Amino acid sequence: MFPIVEAEFIAPDVKRFVIEAPRIARKRRAGQFVIVRVHPHGERIPLTIADGDPRRGVITLIVQGIGKTTKLMNLLEAGESILDLVGPLGRASEVENFGTAVVIGGGVGAAIAYPTAKALREAGNHVISILGGRSRELVILEPEIRAISDEVLVTTDDGSYGRKGLVIDPLKEMIALGRPIDYVLAIGPVRMMQAVAETTRPHHIRTVVSLNSLMVDGTGMCGGCRIITNDGARFACVDGPEFDAHTVNFEILVQRNRAYADREAEELREFQEHTEEMANEVHHWCRLESACPEVGPRG
Amino acid sequence: MSLNKIPPKERTKIPRVHMPEQPAEFRRANFEEVNQGLTILGATTEAIRCLECAKPHCIDGCPVNVNIREFVRLVTEGDYLAAAAKIREDNVLPAITGRVCPQETQCEACCVLGKKHEPLGIGYLERFVADYEREHGVFGIPERAPLTGRKIAIVGSGPAGLSAAGDLVRKGHEVTVFEALHEIGGVLLYGIPQFRLPKEIVEHEVNVLRQMGVDFQTNVVIGKTVTIDELMTEEGYHAVLIATGAGLPKFLEVPGEHYNGVYSANEFLTRVNLMKAYDPSYDEPVFDCRGHDIAVVGGGNTAMDAVRTACRLGARTSYLIYRRSETEMPARLEEVKHAKEEGIQFLCLTNPVEFCGNDKGWLQAVRCIRMELGEPDASGRRSPIPIPGSEFDLPIQMAVIALGTGANPLVQSTTPDLQTNRKGYIAADAETLATSKRGVFAAGDIVTGSATVILAMAAGRKAAASIDQYLQTLSN
Numbered sequence: 138m139f140p141i142v143e144a145e146f147i148a149p150d151v152k153r154f155v156i157e158a159p160r161i162a163r164k165r166r167a168g169q170f171v172i173v174r175v176h177p178h179g180e181r182i183p184l185t186i187a188d189g190d191p192r193r194g195v196i197t198l199i200v201q202g203i204g205k206t207t208k209l210m211n212l213l214e215a216g217e218s219i220l221d222l223v224g225p226l227g228r229a230s231e232v233e234n235f236g237t238a239v240v241i242g243g244g245v246g247a248a249i250a251y252p253t254a255k256a257l258r259e260a261g262n263h264v265i266s267i268l269g270g271r272s273r274e275l276v277i278l279e280p281e282i283r284a285i286s287d288e289v290l291v292t293t294d295d296g297s298y299g300r301k302g303l304v305i306d307p308l309k310e311m312i313a314l315g316r317p318i319d320y321v322l323a324i325g326p327v328r329m330m331q332a333v334a335e336t337t338r339p340h341h342i343r344t345v346v347s348l349n350s351l352m353v354d355g356t357g358m359c360g361g362c363r364i365i366t367n368d369g370a371r372f373a374c375v376d377g378p379e380f381d382a383h384t385v386n387f388e389i390l391v392q393r394n395r396a397y398a399d400r401e402a403e404e405l406r407e408f409q410e411h412t413e414e415m416a417n418e419v420h421h422w423c424r425l426e427s428a429c430p431e432v433g434p435r436g
Numbered sequence: 437m438s439l440n441k442i443p444p445k446e447r448t449k450i451p452r453v454h455m456p457e458q459p460a461e462f463r464r465a466n467f468e469e470v471n472q473g474l475t476i477l478g479a480t481t482e483a484i485r486c487l488e489c490a491k492p493h494c495i496d497g498c499p500v501n502v503n504i505r506e507f508v509r510l511v512t513e514g515d516y517l518a519a520a521a522k523i524r525e526d527n528v529l530p531a532i533t534g535r536v537c538p539q540e541t542q543c544e545a546c547c548v549l550g551k552k553h554e555p556l557g558i559g560y561l562e563r564f565v566a567d568y569e570r571e572h573g574v575f576g577i578p579e580r581a582p583l584t585g586r587k588i589a590i591v592g593s594g595p596a597g598l599s600a601a602g603d604l605v606r607k608g609h610e611v612t613v614f615e616a617l618h619e620i621g622g623v624l625l626y627g628i629p630q631f632r633l634p635k636e637i638v639e640h641e642v643n644v645l646r647q648m649g650v651d652f653q654t655n656v657v658i659g660k661t662v663t664i665d666e667l668m669t670e671e672g673y674h675a676v677l678i679a680t681g682a683g684l685p686k687f688l689e690v691p692g693e694h695y696n697g698v699y700s701a702n703e704f705l706t707r708v709n710l711m712k713a714y715d716p717s718y719d720e721p722v723f724d725c726r727g728h729d730i731a732v733v734g735g736g737n738t739a740m741d742a743v744r745t746a747c748r749l750g751a752r753t754s755y756l757i758y759r760r761s762e763t764e765m766p767a768r769l770e771e772v773k774h775a776k777e778e779g780i781q782f783l784c785l786t787n788p789v790e791f792c793g794n795d796k797g798w799l800q801a802v803r804c805i806r807m808e809l810g811e812p813d814a815s816g817r818r819s820p821i822p823i824p825g826s827e828f829d830l831p832i833q834m835a836v837i838a839l840g841t842g843a844n845p846l847v848q849s850t851t852p853d854l855q856t857n858r859k860g861y862i863a864a865d866a867e868t869l870a871t872s873k874r875g876v877f878a879a880g881d882i883v884t885g886s887a888t889v890i891l892a893m894a895a896g897r898k899a900a901a902s903i904d905q906y907l908q909t910l911s912n
């Protein structure tokens with residue numbers, strides 16, 4: 138069991154967790170993720186390590202509640218624990234001094250992009266961050282990202298904050314104005330990452346995306362996370378999650394991520410109808426004192 | 437009259453006992469174990485068939501030389517616990533091997549009875565005594581030698597890791613098993629299905645080890661969470677055994693393998709066995725086979741397990757596509773027989789060349805080509821050759837690729853001074869199982885490539901013995 142030491146909502150349905158996982162805290166690098174299982178009948182889901190403190194032995198996860206598992210997880214509070222948590226998985230982001238780096242985070246993608254943006258800044262890049270959300274309250278981590286960026290641009294779909302439009306718009310403008318850009322990192326909904334890839338492709342700007350394929354083990358054992366690139370199939374959990382955006386087949390990624398859409402919708406409905414019972418159950422499992430003795434705090 | 441006074445001629449007249457099974461039409465829709473196990477009467481009758489040969493060839497056929505003649509004799513005497521103890525001298529997982537060993541190519545292949553009659557049901561008897569021992573709960577926890585103060589890390593909790601853990605903890609060493617997944621057991625748990633090897637049996641073995649003092653740490657991926665070097669320096673382990681299995685899935689590498697509905701056997705079986713997708717009270721999704729036509733590609737145990745699993749998940753038609761003929765199938769005979777009884781359609785001498793899908797990305801059909809057998813290849817098996825122009829389309833909505841597995845490079849790639857062979861398996865000395873790195877040993881499928889439970893178990897024990905010797909050479 139992995140004790141939760143802090144848990145707070147930072148936007149509607151978006152919760153930030155600080156979790157005790159000393160081994161992972163010591164090892165993790167920007168761009169890596171963990172796989173989490175919340176209750177004994179639960180599935181394993183991947184979540185990016187948004188931050189970590191090896192001294193305190195803790196890592197930070199930022200979770201957007203979009204389906205049953207993430208919504209269940211977001212019911213958990215400090216003092217409870219995560220049943221299973223394994224990592225750090227995946228390859229660390231490639232970080233070097235590229236020159237000017239544009240980091241684009243759409244929605245919860247900002248949380249995934251944050252550690253890499255921070256590392257890019259530390260490596261000497263001029264970091265321009267573009268944050269986007271559907272509306273004001275869905276723009277997350279703005280203060281944190283401001284602290285590690287040279288420039289920050291914010292867009293909202295409805296214009297309730299920053300400029301009205303999509304995260305892709307400021308990028309297009311910069312390119313049109315001829316601003317030199319050496320590196321782009323785009324993380325968010327697949328369609329957003331695809332649009333960024335198409336925008337930078339004609340200009341041969343090195344562009345990296347972090348792909349969110351469906352995963353089971355996260356160690357290269359099942360092949361379920363495979364994505365199709367120009368060089369053939371790759372496993373997102375071990376060869377990624379970051380890939381050269383210009384080689385990725387996004388259509389296939391969208392289709393593969395929809396593989397269980399019916400079942401997911403059914404589970405979400407079930408969750409919405411029985412939230413209270415499910416909450417009781419998950420609290421039962423995640424309270425420290427009910428933990429099985431053989432699964433002590435690890436990792 | 438004492439049972440063993442029956443003259444050999446009379447014994448050979450007794451027909452081989454039948455394993456009680458769930459009827460095929462019933463079991464093809466549930467995940468309960470197919471084989472129900474022998475009764476005491478059945479076991480006794482079978483045991484009496486043994487001729488108690490002066491030169492028991494059966495023992496030579498067993499990779500770990502279980503003293504078959506002796507344990508079978510103890511069964512005729514009704515001393516099942518002594519029989520179990522006799523097996524355990526050489527084989528610490530009898531309830532498992534009794535169920536999954538390919539007996540027809542090992543112990544039973546060498547039984548003299550098989551020359552003129554049916555060979556002795558050695559696997560059935562092994563399973564019988566092991567189940568008896570477990571169910572009667574009298575199995576004492578083996579004694580542990582005084583603590584030595586030596587710490588050993590075992591990476592991977594399959595049969596190789598588990599058997600090594602048992603031997604080493606008994607010698608008084610401190611043993612920690614690290615497992616990447618959230619449960620212990622390796623392929624025994626996530627690969628081999630419930631209907632062939634109930635999970636309670638694996639759990640029982642793990643609990644015995646736990647009571648003996650083995651420390652199990654799940655959710656630790658060696659190479660990621662912590663490296664072998666860190667285990668040996670920062671965490672103070674004196675020796676490490678790598679028993680990570682051969683977990684890397686192989687795909688056909690034909691067009692269309694990305695369609696939804698195409699799985700590796702590892703993914704399909706993990707979703708169903710480890711994550712229990714067959715049980716609606718679990719959240720894990722898997723393709724809804726009900727009313728669909730499905731195909732599994734391959735001819736080994738994994739392919740049989742996958743196709744019979746899909747059948748149990750409600751598939752309308754379940755095909756098994758295999759590129760050689762049935763005689764070349766590497767699966768256990770019993771699994772092939774069971775699969776056929778359950779209505780699995782065998783398409784032998786057939787090979788997929790492409791998967792076809794619809795515009796939503798879902799699998800719709802597999803294009804296959806017929807094959808014929810040519811000259812024997814290097815392995816002595818006749819290699820299949822495609823027959824030009826024989827392509828045909830088979831409409832299916834789910835496919836599982838079960839072509840075997842390779843070495844997962846996670847540990848090797850993060851342990852610089854560990855030598856591997858051309859295929860990425862860890863190079864280990866045949867006798868000591870020592871690797872190129874001092875204090876690091878390797879055993880099981882990660883050394884040999886996919887093999888069998890009994891060979892992995894034997895290798896685990898061999899490694900345990902040489903680790904114990906190695907520890908004695910350390911000065912402090």
Ligand SMILES: Cc1cc2nc3c(=O)[nH]c(=O)nc-3n(C[C@H](O)[C@H](O)[C@H](O)COP(=O)(O)OP(=O)(O)OC[C@H]3O[C@@H](n4cnc5c(N)ncnc54)[C@H](O)[C@@H]3O)c2cc1C
Pocket residue numbers: 170182183184185186198199200201202203204205206207208245248249348349350351352378394395398401402404405
């Ligand atoms: C490497 C990696 C890192 C990730 N990091 C984070 C993170 O830091 N924070 C975070 O909130 N989420 C992250 N995700 C996404 C997260 O894993 C999914 O949101 C989660 O698995 C959904 O589970 P669920 O049961 O709640 O929803 P489901 O019921 O599985 O899905 C609900 C809806 O979301 C869609 N969906 C399902 N899985 C994914 C997915 N993997 N990506 C995108 N959409 C999906 C479904 O199509 C469905 O419409 C990451 C994914 C990957 C692969």
Ligand SMILES: Cc1cc2nc3c(=O)[nH]c(=O)nc-3n(C[C@H](O)[C@H](O)[C@H](O)COP(=O)(O)OP(=O)(O)OC[C@H]3O[C@@H](n4cnc5c(N)ncnc54)[C@H](O)[C@@H]3O)c2cc1C
Pocket residue numbers: 536537538591592593594595596597614615616617621622623624627628656657658659679680681682683705737738739741768844846847879880881882886887888889890892
């Ligand atoms: C579906 C299927 C059916 C089979 N049927 C039979 C049968 O009927 N009879 C038979 O004899 N054999 C059968 N086999 C083969 C047999 O199961 C294997 O040969 C045997 O399990 C190998 O044992 P092992 O201990 O070497 O590895 P495994 O059982 O593969 O265990 C390795 C363990 O190590 C863990 N691991 C891997 N990497 C790491 C890491 N980096 N850090 C931590 N942990 C790690 C894995 O998660 C796994 O739990 C079958 C195999 C499969 C897949």
Ligand code: SF4
Pocket residue numbers: 497498499500501502504527533534537538539542543544558559562890
């Ligand atoms: S371990 Fe396997 S081969 Fe040996 S006697 Fe038992 S069933 Fe036969």
Ligand code: SF4
Pocket residue numbers: 485486487488489492493494495504505546547548549556558
């Ligand atoms: S070879 Fe057959 S008959 Fe002879 S001892 Fe072995 S099992 Fe018995």
Ligand code: FES
Pocket residue numbers: 351352353354355356357358359360361362363372373374375
């Ligand atoms: S999640 Fe199983 S191989 Fe990537």
